[in-house]
Amino acid sequence: MKDLSLFALFSTVGALGxxxxxxxxxxxxxxxxxxxxxxxxxxxxxxxxSILRALFIGLAMVESLxxxxxxxxxxxxxxxxxxxxxxx
Amino acid sequence: xxxxxIVFHIGPLPITEAVITTWGIMALLVLACWRVxxxxxxxxxxxxxxxxxxxxxxxxxxxxxxxxxxxxLLPFVGSLWIYLVFANLAGLVPGLHSPTGQLAxxxxxAILVFLATHWFGVRESGWLxxxxxxxxxxxxxxxxxxxxxxxxxxxxxxxxxxxxxxLEMAALLVLLVAGLLVPVPLLMLHVVEAxxxxxxxxxxxxxxxxxxxxxxxxxxxxxxxxS
Numbered sequence: 670m671k672d673l674s675l676f677a678l679f680s681t682v683g684a685l686g687x688x689x690x691x692x693x694x695x696x697x698x699x700x701x702x703x704x705x706x707x708x709x710x711x712x713x714x715x716x717x718x719s720i721l722r723a724l725f726i727g728l729a730m731v732e733s734l735x736x737x738x739x740x741x742x743x744x745x746x747x748x749x750x751x752x753x754x755x756x757x
Numbered sequence: 758x759x760x761x762x763i764v765f766h767i768g769p770l771p772i773t774e775a776v777i778t779t780w781g782i783m784a785l786l787v788l789a790c791w792r793v794x795x796x797x798x799x800x801x802x803x804x805x806x807x808x809x810x811x812x813x814x815x816x817x818x819x820x821x822x823x824x825x826x827x828x829x830l831l832p833f834v835g836s837l838w839i840y841l842v843f844a845n846l847a848g849l850v851p852g853l854h855s856p857t858g859q860l861a862x863x864x865x866x867a868i869l870v871f872l873a874t875h876w877f878g879v880r881e882s883g884w885l886x887x888x889x890x891x892x893x894x895x896x897x898x899x900x901x902x903x904x905x906x907x908x909x910x911x912x913x914x915x916x917x918x919x920x921x922x923x924l925e926m927a928a929l930l931v932l933l934v935a936g937l938l939v940p941v942p943l944l945m946l947h948v949v950e951a952x953x954x955x956x957x958x959x960x961x962x963x964x965x966x967x968x969x970x971x972x973x974x975x976x977x978x979x980x981x982x983x984s
Contacts, residue, residue, distance in 0.1 A: 718821065726964065729957040733912050734918030743926075 676755055684742045691738025698731045775856040782843045782856075811839075822960070823967045830966060831982040833873055837961040839865065841917075845951030848925050849944060854949075861915065867914035870962040871906070878969030887969070913961060920954050 706724040710717060744750075765930045781945040793804040796958035802810055817825040841857065856862045891902045910956045922949045928940040 697971065722822070722960070725953075725957060726960060729961065733916040733919075736916055736923070739923055739974075740915060740919050743923075 672755060676752070680745050680749060684745045687738055687745075688742045691742075692735055695731050695735040698734075699728055702727050702731065774854060775859050775862050778847055778853055778856045779844065779862070781848060782840065784825055786839065818960075819963060821874065822963050823970065826970065830877070830963065834959050834963050834966075837870075837962055838955055841955035841958055842952060843868075845921055845955055846948065848921065848951075849947060855921045857917055857923065857954075858925055860918045863914040865920040866958070867910045867916070870913060871910040872946060873962070874906075874965045874969040877966050879969050909961075909965065913958065917954055920950060924950055 702724065706720055709720050713720075764774055764777055765772055786975040790808065793808055797805065811830070815838060816827045816831055819830050819834055823830060844857045844862075845855055847853045848858060857866075875887070883885075892899050921933075924943070928943045928947065931940045931943055
C-alpha cells in the first residue's frame, strides 16, 4: 500500500510539473511568434494574408507540442502502463 | 471518454459510436447537398447560394496556397474541411461525442493525408522525380526526410485528437467541480476551437501536398517542409 501511495504521489507530481513546463514554453514560443507576426504586419499591412496563414500554421505546430504533453500527462494519470506491474 | 463504446457488430467487425456518428454526418451532408443540388438554377438563390459560397471560399483558400491546382485538390481538401467542421461540432450536440476526439479517427484521416501527399506528388511529376526529392540536397538527408514524413503524419493525428478530446474533457471536469451552466463558456470556446482545428488540419494537409507537388521544381525549398 505504501508503494501505491508513493506511486500516486510521484505520478501526480510528475504530471503536474510536466503540464506546467509543457504549457509554459509553448506559451513563450507562441508569444514570440505572435509578436513577430504583428511586427511584420505593422511593417507590411498588404502582406496580411500570407503572414496570417504562416502564423496560423506555426501556431498549430507550436500548439501541438503542448498537446503532446497533455496526452502524455493524461496517459500517466489515467492509463499508466506501469501500474499493472505494481498491482501484480 | 468511453472511446471503444461498441454499439453493434457486423459479422466480426465491431461498429463503434464514432463510426455511427460519422455515418450520420455523412448521411446528413449527402442528403442536404442532394436536396439543394436537385434543381440547380442559373441565378442561385437560397441554399444553392450557401453551397456555392462554401465551395468558392474553399477554392480561393486552396488557390492561395497552391496556385493553379485548386481544381485538382478541392475534392480531397474540401471534403476534409467540411467533414472536420461537422465532426468537431458534433460534440456539442447532447448525447453525441466528436468522432475526432478519438485517436483512431484522426489517425485514419492523417494516414489519408499521408497517402494523398504521395498520390498527388507522383501524379504531378512521375515516380522517379518524386522519389528523387528525398535525396535531394544530399543522400545523407534521406533518413531525416523519411522521419519528417512520418512524424508530421503522427503530429497531424495527435494534434486534432488532443485538441478535441481535451476540450470535451475540460468541459466535463468543469461540470464535475462547478455545476450545470458553468461549462457553457468552455463550450463556446469549443465552437471556436472546432472551426480553427478543422481549418488548420486542412491547411496543413494542403501544405504537405503542396510540398509534394513542388518537390520536382523546388521553387521555394524553405517552405516545403514545415514540420
